[in-house]
Amino acid sequence: MKATSTHLTYCLLSQWHRAVAYAVSKITRTRPVAEMPFSVRFGVTGSVLALGFVMIFISPFDEVPLFREPCYPIFTKGLLSPFTGLLILGLCNEADPLARLAARGSLYWVGKLSLSMFLLALPVHIVVESVSGFPGLSLTFLGSLLAASVVGHFLIEIPSRKFADILSRTMAQRDHK
Incomplete structure (x- = not known):
């Protein structure tokens, strides 16, 4: 394989490779940190x-x-x-260093739960406030929001994403026919 051209950007190094006369592929890899x-x-x-x-x-x-x-x-x-x-x-x-901290496992799961937390924050706050009588931010609300977000992520978000993926593949296959 011979590299025919190289394009440098701030974070990525892209190279065009020609494996055979009719096939050209683009390979992108992360640029070394020292060169950024x-x-x-x-x-x-x-x-x-x-x-x-x-x-x-x-x-x-x-x-x-x-x-x-x-x-x-x-x-x-x-x-x-x-x-x-x-x-x-x-x-x-x-x-x-902050980017490496954000990529750690625990913060990765907080990111995965962020959509569920965003969508369920107001309903959970209203329910917790009416049941417990604690207005505002409380440990009861935070615990309830975390539990509801985990349940919402696994029971609603993941199945809906799988359904959307299946639907998009079905629509793409129908368009190609």
């Missing part, structure tokens, strides 16, 4: 610090001193985009 720019290598830490600073110290209702306009439109229309991009690049290559 510093901003990409530590993008997660920098982005978390910058986004955390904005969330803690700047209210969306504060006014920009020069323009006398609220900060909210400025942040939602692109000022935070570079930080979000660095966050995505840093999470993809797992070179940053």
